[in-house]
Amino acid sequence: MNLMDLFVQLAGGMGTTLQIFFLTLIFSLPLGLIVAFGRMSKHLILKNIVRVYISIMRGTPLMLQLLVVYFGPYYMFGITISPMYRGVAVIIAFALNYAAYFAEIYRSGIESMPKGQYEAAKVLGYSKTATFFVIILPQVIKRILPSLTNEIITLVKDTSLAFSIAYAEMFTEAKAIAATSRSMMPFVAAAIFYYIFNAVVAFVMETIEKKMSYYE
Amino acid sequence: MRILDLQHIKKSFGDNEVLKDIDLAVEEGQVVSIIGPSGSGKSTLLRIATFLETMDDGTLSYNEKPVVTSINHIASYDHKKAIEEAMNTFGLVFQNFNLFPHFTVLKNIIDAPIRNQKRNKQEVIQEARELLKKMGLSDKENAYPCELSGGQQQRVSIARALALKPKILFFDEPTSALDPELTLEILKVIKELAKEKMTMVIVTHEMQFARDVSDVIVFMDKGVIVEKTTPQKMFTSDNERTKAFLGKYYDQQETH
Numbered sequence: 001m002n003l004m005d006l007f008v009q010l011a012g013g014m015g016t017t018l019q020i021f022f023l024t025l026i027f028s029l030p031l032g033l034i035v036a037f038g039r040m041s042k043h044l045i046l047k048n049i050v051r052v053y054i055s056i057m058r059g060t061p062l063m064l065q066l067l068v069v070y071f072g073p074y075y076m077f078g079i080t081i082s083p084m085y086r087g088v089a090v091i092i093a094f095a096l097n098y099a100a101y102f103a104e105i106y107r108s109g110i111e112s113m114p115k116g117q118y119e120a121a122k123v124l125g126y127s128k129t130a131t132f133f134v135i136i137l138p139q140v141i142k143r144i145l146p147s148l149t150n151e152i153i154t155l156v157k158d159t160s161l162a163f164s165i166a167y168a169e170m171f172t173e174a175k176a177i178a179a180t181s182r183s184m185m186p187f188v189a190a191a192i193f194y195y196i197f198n199a200v201v202a203f204v205m206e207t208i209e210k211k212m213s214y215y216e
Numbered sequence: 217m218r219i220l221d222l223q224h225i226k227k228s229f230g231d232n233e234v235l236k237d238i239d240l241a242v243e244e245g246q247v248v249s250i251i252g253p254s255g256s257g258k259s260t261l262l263r264i265a266t267f268l269e270t271m272d273d274g275t276l277s278y279n280e281k282p283v284v285t286s287i288n289h290i291a292s293y294d295h296k297k298a299i300e301e302a303m304n305t306f307g308l309v310f311q312n313f314n315l316f317p318h319f320t321v322l323k324n325i326i327d328a329p330i331r332n333q334k335r336n337k338q339e340v341i342q343e344a345r346e347l348l349k350k351m352g353l354s355d356k357e358n359a360y361p362c363e364l365s366g367g368q369q370q371r372v373s374i375a376r377a378l379a380l381k382p383k384i385l386f387f388d389e390p391t392s393a394l395d396p397e398l399t400l401e402i403l404k405v406i407k408e409l410a411k412e413k414m415t416m417v418i419v420t421h422e423m424q425f426a427r428d429v430s431d432v433i434v435f436m437d438k439g440v441i442v443e444k445t446t447p448q449k450m451f452t453s454d455n456e457r458t459k460a461f462l463g464k465y466y467d468q469q470e471t472h
Contacts, residue, residue, distance in 0.1 A: 119268050120314035124380065125304060125332035134331070138318050215317045216362040 006189040009177060013170035014193060020090055020159045020169055025152070027095035032102025039107055057100030062093070063164045069093040070165045090162045098155060105147045109140035142212045149205040156198050217244040218280055219384045219415050220265065225274035227260060234260050236439040242384065245413040249426035252436035253461065258419045262388050266308045267299060278302040279383065307377030311389040313369045315361040321372050322357040325379045333380065340379070347375040351405065367398030374405060384415040391422060423465040427451060435461065
């Protein structure tokens with residue numbers, strides 16, 4: 001089996017993989033920030049609910065969470081699942097899971113900020129919102145970039161878990177072709193795809209890191 | 217005009233009573249230095265005056281307008297708006313500068329006046345450049361704080377505080393993070409401001425400087441004001457505690 005032909009055959013699936021990747025980031029990066037606020041809240045009930053949420057998301061397999069989100073509505077509430085829901089379920093499960101990880105990364109960054117930055121901002125008349133978005137968050141992003149890169153690279157590989165609910169992303173298709181053609185080549189193609197994808201992610205993140213290294 | 221008026225300030229951290237009934241008033245144009253050993257409560261007093269710490273009891277007025285009153289021996293803070301207004305009347309220079317590292321020198325100075333005081337951008341930039349010139353940092357407006365020496369950073373932070381046009385400027389041990397040479401640099405700037413009749417309250421360990429620049433020196437120890445008087449009287453005081461503290465300073469002078 002020719003690799004080039006395989007890439008053409010897998011092109012549609014690759015598009016779907018990219019879609020899972022970007023949609024997950026678009027939803028989980030802001031959601032993670034909100035979760036981080038909940039985790040750091042002085043409101044004890046809220047804080048503990050968020051703590052339990054993070055603990056479940058990090059403590060159970062993403063594949064299992066995906067199955068629960070996909071089949072849950074039927075088994076728990078008897079709602080008939082439409083085939084359309086498959087893609088939605090993938091994004092919901094991924095976004096919820098990754099938001100938990102991102103929340104902890106944000107929190108570590110926010111808590112590492114020196115108190116003096118808040119005090120200077122207060123004395124200079126910055127509102128609480130302006131202090132966070134103008135003074136604190138830009139510095140936090142710089143601090144957490146290496147941890148974010150790690151998590152985003154893991155996300156690229158985790159997209160393959162969507163096969164567990166037979167969602168037609170690249171890995172699901174590669175598996176199907178491998179089964180019918182009785183060949184290893186589809187997996188080789190898949191490996192090359194993930195590797196290049198992650199090389200691009202690493203390059204982009206490095207570029208951003210460099211761009212932010214104008215100050216210490 | 218009495219710019220700052222603190223009366224009967226009491227503050228405890230747990231069982232530790234750091235301020236025991238402190239009074240401090242500052243008139244317009246006055247330079248007041250607060251000296252005393254570490255742990256005497258002088259920094260806490262400054263942090264209370266600048267709302268970075270809350271007092272347990274006492275009263276606080278800026279420009280003769282009360283913002284904290286004492287009700288049944290508990291400090292009662294005025295509503296948010298009044299406190300914001302009071303906060304707009306002073307500037308604070310920190311021991312470790314606390315510049316914003318991701319902003320250039322110029323942006324550090326102009327961001328607050330533009331964003332928070334809603335002033336005209338061009339006007340603020342022009343004033344900022346004048347301040348930088350005064351601080352001898354004209355060539356540094358596009359530098360980032362990490363590219364500057366400690367003394368330069370502290371001068372930027374003084375410019376940043378002045379850009380908001382405060383009526384009174386607080387210094388919290390402004391030279392404690394600097395070596396002797398850079399210390400002189402900062403003290404020179406503060407002396408310049410004193411000449412221009414800037415109202416200032418300076419917490420410092422630089423005795424010679426306090427003696428030269430101040431109208432009033434306050435000596436604090438263990439949460440009380442031991443003496444509050446002119447530099448001449450302070451340095452010829454009969455008070456045993458004052459003599460013991462300043463004695464260390466004289467010993468230092470002799471060994472120099």
